[in-house]
Amino acid sequence: MTCHFKSLLIFCSLFWIVSCKSQSAITVTEDKNGPIISDTTFVNLKEYSQDFVYDMKYATPDNFLKAKVYDCAECFLRLKTVKGLVEANKKFIEKGYRIKIFDCYRPLDIQKKMWKIVSNPEYVANPAKGSIHNRGGAVDITLVDNNGKELDMGTYFDYFGIEASHNYLNVSEKIKRNRKLLKKIMIQKGFNSFDSEWWHYNLKSGLNDKISNTKWDCD
Numbered sequence: 258m259t260c261h262f263k264s265l266l267i268f269c270s271l272f273w274i275v276s277c278k279s280q281s282a283i284t285v286t287e288d289k290n291g292p293i294i295s296d297t298t299f300v301n302l303k304e305y306s307q308d309f310v311y312d313m314k315y316a317t318p319d320n321f322l323k324a325k326v327y328d329c330a331e332c333f334l335r336l337k338t339v340k341g342l343v344e345a346n347k348k349f350i351e352k353g354y355r356i357k358i359f360d361c362y363r364p365l366d367i368q369k370k371m372w373k374i375v376s377n378p379e380y381v382a383n384p385a386k387g388s389i390h391n392r393g394g395a396v397d398i399t400l401v402d403n404n405g406k407e408l409d410m411g412t413y414f415d416y417f418g419i420e421a422s423h424n425y426l427n428v429s430e431k432i433k434r435n436r437k438l439l440k441k442i443m444i445q446k447g448f449n450s451f452d453s454e455w456w457h458y459n460l461k462s463g464l465n466d467k468i469s470n471t472k473w474d475c476d
């Protein structure tokens with residue numbers, strides 16, 4: 258990517274942030290040179306790294322809801338979540354792997370849409386309470402090897418059963434190793450794992466950020 262193009266992207270994202278300000282909880286500090294990006298600003302992961310693999314399940318009907326709930330596939334997160342994720346991915350790359358992303362920030366209206374399809378708190382967070390995905394601090398991820406092949410984590414993404422739990426030990430040594438690898442580095446980079454879902458990670462410092470309904474534009 259050329260510097261010029263990158264600057265244009267940053268400018269566009271700033272414009273997006275400012276234009277969305279009225280309908281969201283995002284706070285953008287400004288000085289005489291314009292808006293300043295803070296650690297809680299929502300940013301698009303692809304503008305900070307080109308090293309991730311994407312499979313945004315909710316932008317297609319290939320998910321447990323059997324419904325496409327996002328208009329387009331983008332991974333927006335708060336800047337501090339992006340920083341942690343980029344750092345974790347660097348570590349994985351050193352080891353011959355990289356992160357594949359299934360889901361990132363989820364605007365509250367999308368949470369409501371999901372809740373309408375499946376109103377069961379075991380599968381979808383109740384929008385009245387919200388989830389860390391609505392706060393921009395959660396990611397659903399797995400690892401792929403140098404050939405882009407997913408590591409065996411024992412279940413597929415969004416498998417709702419005991420087998421998806423970190424505490425379920427009736428899995429092969431290989432699966433245990435793969436889950437452990439993902440968990441170890443994510444924890445090192447400031448995330449918490451979630452016991453019942455091997456794919457879900459919360460940024461520790463993002464648990465109390467505000468729930469947001471800011472949406473991204475689709476081309």
Ligand SMILES: [Zn+2]
Pocket residue numbers: 360390395396397456457458
């Ligand atoms: Zn999740």
